[in-house]
Amino acid sequence: MANTPGAIPEQTTRTVVPKAPLLKRMRGQRQLMFMSLPIVAYILVFSYYPIWGWVMAFQNYSPAKSFTQQEWVGLKHFKFLLTDDAFLNVLRNTIAMSVINMVLGFATAIIFAILLNEIKHKLYKRTIQTISYLPHFLSWIIVTGIVASSLSVDGGIVNVVLMKLHIIQEPIMWLSVPEYFWGIVGASHVWKEVGWNAIIYLAAITSIDPSLYEAAEIDGANRYKKMLYVTLPGIKSIVIILLIMNMGWILEAGFEVQYLLGNGVVVDWSQTIDIFVLKYGLQIGNYSLATAAGIFKTVVSITLIFAANSISKRLGEDRLI
Amino acid sequence: MGGLKKKKLWGSVSLVLALSLALAGCSGDNEKATTPDGKEVLNISAFIGTPNQAPAKDNRIYKKIQDELGVNLEMEFLVGDLQQKLGVMIAGGDFPDLITADTKLVSAGAVIPLEDLIEEHAPNLKKHFGKDWNRMKDSSDGHIYWLPNYGVYTGEFISNYYSGPAFWIQKSVLKDAGYPTPKTLDEFTQLIRDYAAKNPTIDGQPTIGFTTLASDWRTFPLLNPPEHLTGHPNDGGVVVDENGVASVFADKDISKRYYKELNTLYNDGLLDKEAFVQNYDQYLAKISSGRVLSMFDQHWNFQAGEDPLVAQGKIGQTYVGFPLVYDTSITDHYLDRPVINLNNGFGISKDAEDPVALIKFLDKLMDEKYQKLLSWGEEGVDYQVNEEGRFYRTPEQRTEQEDPAWRLVNKAEGFYAAAPKLEGTFEDGNAIGAINQPEEFYDNLKPEDKELLDAYGFKTWSDFFSPAPENPVYYPAWQVDLKEGSDAAVANKQMTDTSLKFLPKAIMSKPDEFDNIWTEYVDAYKKINVKSYEDRINEQLKWRIENWSVK
Numbered sequence: 001m002a003n004t005p006g007a008i009p010e011q012t013t014r015t016v017v018p019k020a021p022l023l024k025r026m027r028g029q030r031q032l033m034f035m036s037l038p039i040v041a042y043i044l045v046f047s048y049y050p051i052w053g054w055v056m057a058f059q060n061y062s063p064a065k066s067f068t069q070q071e072w073v074g075l076k077h078f079k080f081l082l083t084d085d086a087f088l089n090v091l092r093n094t095i096a097m098s099v100i101n102m103v104l105g106f107a108t109a110i111i112f113a114i115l116l117n118e119i120k121h122k123l124y125k126r127t128i129q130t131i132s133y134l135p136h137f138l139s140w141i142i143v144t145g146i147v148a149s150s151l152s153v154d155g156g157i158v159n160v161v162l163m164k165l166h167i168i169q170e171p172i173m174w175l176s177v178p179e180y181f182w183g184i185v186g187a188s189h190v191w192k193e194v195g196w197n198a199i200i201y202l203a204a205i206t207s208i209d210p211s212l213y214e215a216a217e218i219d220g221a222n223r224y225k226k227m228l229y230v231t232l233p234g235i236k237s238i239v240i241i242l243l244i245m246n247m248g249w250i251l252e253a254g255f256e257v258q259y260l261l262g263n264g265v266v267v268d269w270s271q272t273i274d275i276f277v278l279k280y281g282l283q284i285g286n287y288s289l290a291t292a293a294g295i296f297k298t299v300v301s302i303t304l305i306f307a308a309n310s311i312s313k314r315l316g317e318d319r320l321i
Numbered sequence: 322m323g324g325l326k327k328k329k330l331w332g333s334v335s336l337v338l339a340l341s342l343a344l345a346g347c348s349g350d351n352e353k354a355t356t357p358d359g360k361e362v363l364n365i366s367a368f369i370g371t372p373n374q375a376p377a378k379d380n381r382i383y384k385k386i387q388d389e390l391g392v393n394l395e396m397e398f399l400v401g402d403l404q405q406k407l408g409v410m411i412a413g414g415d416f417p418d419l420i421t422a423d424t425k426l427v428s429a430g431a432v433i434p435l436e437d438l439i440e441e442h443a444p445n446l447k448k449h450f451g452k453d454w455n456r457m458k459d460s461s462d463g464h465i466y467w468l469p470n471y472g473v474y475t476g477e478f479i480s481n482y483y484s485g486p487a488f489w490i491q492k493s494v495l496k497d498a499g500y501p502t503p504k505t506l507d508e509f510t511q512l513i514r515d516y517a518a519k520n521p522t523i524d525g526q527p528t529i530g531f532t533t534l535a536s537d538w539r540t541f542p543l544l545n546p547p548e549h550l551t552g553h554p555n556d557g558g559v560v561v562d563e564n565g566v567a568s569v570f571a572d573k574d575i576s577k578r579y580y581k582e583l584n585t586l587y588n589d590g591l592l593d594k595e596a597f598v599q600n601y602d603q604y605l606a607k608i609s610s611g612r613v614l615s616m617f618d619q620h621w622n623f624q625a626g627e628d629p630l631v632a633q634g635k636i637g638q639t640y641v642g643f644p645l646v647y648d649t650s651i652t653d654h655y656l657d658r659p660v661i662n663l664n665n666g667f668g669i670s671k672d673a674e675d676p677v678a679l680i681k682f683l684d685k686l687m688d689e690k691y692q693k694l695l696s697w698g699e700e701g702v703d704y705q706v707n708e709e710g711r712f713y714r715t716p717e718q719r720t721e722q723e724d725p726a727w728r729l730v731n732k733a734e735g736f737y738a739a740a741p742k743l744e745g746t747f748e749d750g751n752a753i754g755a756i757n758q759p760e761e762f763y764d765n766l767k768p769e770d771k772e773l774l775d776a777y778g779f780k781t782w783s784d785f786f787s788p789a790p791e792n793p794v795y796y797p798a799w800q801v802d803l804k805e806g807s808d809a810a811v812a813n814k815q816m817t818d819t820s821l822k823f824l825p826k827a828i829m830s831k832p833d834e835f836d837n838i839w840t841e842y843v844d845a846y847k848k849i850n851v852k853s854y855e856d857r858i859n860e861q862l863k864w865r866i867e868n869w870s871v872k
Contacts, residue, residue, distance in 0.1 A: 060806075062428065062429075063411050063412075063414075063428070063429035063430065063431075064428060064429050064430030065430075086815075086818075148598075148603075152595065153594050153595060154527070154594075154595065173594060173595070173598065175598040176597060176598050176825070176829070260600075263535075263536070263597055263598045263821075264535055264597060264818070264820075264821025264822050264824075264825060265597050265598065265821075265822065265825045265826060267818060267821065267822050268822065278405070279814060280811065280814060282404065282405065282408045283404045283405075283408075283814075284803075284805060284806055284810040284811065284813075284814060285408075285425050285428060285805025285806045285810070286805070286806035286810075286811070287806075288806075289806075
């Protein structure tokens with residue numbers, strides 16, 4: 001892909017500037033450096049300083065004691081996590097729901113954006129777009145309320161419709177069947193976010209050169225062919241960048257949805273890392289365990305980002321880092 | 322060049338000016354308020370661990386407290402999850418003066434010991450808590466950290482209103498069946514079956530025979546019935562035998578019998594299908610719809626669902642509690658003697674600037690004069706006194722008391738509920754609190770309720786229960802502090818998780834699958850370190866028996 005005809009080799013696009021001594025360059029850019037100071041300070045204080053708290057994971061941390069009085073336990077909490085059946089289950093749920101959300105989220109948003117792009121009636125298009133992204137502004141507590149009541153056996157719309165269509169004989173208790181839980185979470189995510197996620201693709205589509213479409217039309221491409229060979233490749237780089245960025249969030253399957261929709265019956269399929277941390281860490285005052293789980297999550301996320309980035313590099317696509 | 326310099330100068334001057342203005346704005350409201358006799362008002366910040374509406378700004382009672390005692394209360398009420406809120410407070414290390422009780426705060430070293438303060442500065446509190454002094458000591462270091470809010474009685478103990486655990490059934494079901502007295506679980510379910518068969522819908526919605534709740538920390542409606550059905554008092558997750566040894570019952574046969582009964586109800590379509598997926602709000606909404614015939618719960622837990630029914634005059638759809646047992650040879654032990662509500666109430670945080678002033682303030686409030694103000698209100702405004710010196714309310718005053726908006730302006734409920742308080746009777750023989758004044762309680766009953774109580778020949782709701790025997794010294798076991806992050810605490814969480822996972826599955830299974838799922842449940846239970854939990858409880862019960870016994 002790197003040698004696509006028409007792509008100009010990278011080096012020639014840059015004018016080579018002879019490197020000035022560091023100090024001189026810094027002086028030359030002092031306004032820029034001055035302006036970036038607050039940001040650097042912000043990141044140091046709020047993103048790097050808290051890393052100090054990670055030492056908690058290697059202690060039996062007690063808030064009543066000072067730092068020197070804490071009891072050091074080494075990797076005990078990590079061992080507990082990685083050998084605990086419940087945590088492994090939780091890890092599986094987190095990854096599974098995250099992947100489902102990501103794949104569904106990407107696929108539906110891209111398809112939705114491409115289809116929406118094909119609508120030529122301006123007002124109609126705008127109305128659809130507005131309706132589709134409105135749920136994004138609802139909080140999860142409201143969305144889960146809507147989800148729970150539409151899945152209710154007691155006159156919930158999903159059961160009513162399925163019954164009227166004679167697809168099912170009697171109402172199904174959707175929220176008490178463990179195997180349905182991932183699907184319900186995925187579907188809720190799609191309902192809430194599809195319109196919002198599509199916005200960036202719609203923007204990318206508008207930047208595609210119209211002459212490409214004209215050329216394709218002259219070559220005899222129909223509507224579907226144009227979508228497939230012009231629109232899709234046109235937004236490919238955006239898709240890849242977003243994918244890499246989202247890789248970092250893969251262990252962030254969420255907390256609210258699962259916490260609010262979950263119940264005792266489906267706990268094996270609904271509990272995510274964040275819920276586990278809340279229940280076994282914060283609620284019973286086990287701060288060290290909570291920190292250990294947090295560190296685990298961070299390390300996996302960073303690894304995933306770098307992996308995705310290097311895969312993308314191998315494929316010759318745009319990279320984030 | 323000079324011009325540019327000047328501009329820069331003006332820029333910095335105006336920046337400084339703006340900053341100082343902003344800072345002045347922040348400190349502007351620190352103007353000291355004073356009481357009518359010119360003393361400075363002391364601001365006390367308090368965090369209250371229950372969700373509540375903040376009182377109106379010109380609240381009559383808080384105003385009176387400020388004028389007479391020179392204290393202004395700045396209260397923060399709980400929003401969201403308490404454990405989370407406390408976790409954040411501990412992590413931030415910033416505490417209000419008065420803080421709601423939680424064992425977590427002791428472990429975090431956030432509260433100060435109170436015993437010396439009380440001894441020196443608080444004669445009223447000392448007298449109030451005198452006989453419970455040893456009970457209030459923390460078992461790990463012997464200090465007193467909390468001033469419990471409920472459970473210390475003076476004078477006569479009166480209980481007209483029952484708010485504890487019971488099997489609750491709608492009054493209309495009882496009326497329809499000619500006011501029977503169900504004693505066993507079987508008799509109880511038979512009443513439900515009969516009524517549900519006659520009334521498949523209530524107010525246009527399908528009838529729900531029995532519901533339960535297992536959401537968040539409110540798992541007791543599902544998990545506690547077996548101990549009550551076998552005649553044990555409410556000890557939480559354990560039953561305690563006559564030797565004072567506690568054991569977990571959730572996976573034992575006494576539990577199996579109850580859940581098997583629920584399984585039958587489920588398969589007969591009488592158990593709420595959504596019982597195990599509903600959250601607390603949905604549960605309350607369901608109860609307030611008036612179509613739930615019965616449930617096991619504690620009254621205070623579903624009270625909020627019953628209130629709208631009372632407000633709409635649907636008295637027939639409110640509930641009466643019955644103390645059910647497995648068979649009539651068992652004596653019920655639902656009603657218990659009040660015990661001091663340990664690990665509840667207020668503590669004083671290490672950040673409090675003037676703990677002595679705080680304890681003096683709380684002590685003054687324990688004076689009968691202020692207790693009357695907090696519970697009954699102002700004489701002549703909120704209640705009347707007749708020739709015999711008995712307190713009563715006029716019908717208008719009663720109506721006012723039922724209006725939540727009125728209460729926000731005219732009652733100090735948020736603080737009163739969390740603060741240490743007198744209970745029982747005042748020295749003049751009046752009950753503390755209108756609901757406990759027998760004649761006031763009876764005059765306040767709705768006609769339907771009078772009819773029902775008359776039919777049973779009872780005077781109060783507590784009469785449905787066997788009289789409470791003397792409490793064992795250690796009672797109740799559910800108040801044992803498991804210690805943050807301990808093996809016992811982890812085991813407790815795992816036990817609850819396992820029960821919530823398997824019990825609904827077993828209850829919602831086909832009758833012939835029940836036994837298999839029950840076996841699976843028992844096996845899963847065996848994998849948990851239940852012993853660490855039992856050990857911690859037993860160790861604490863033993864400690865209590867040794868240290869609390871009157872010597």
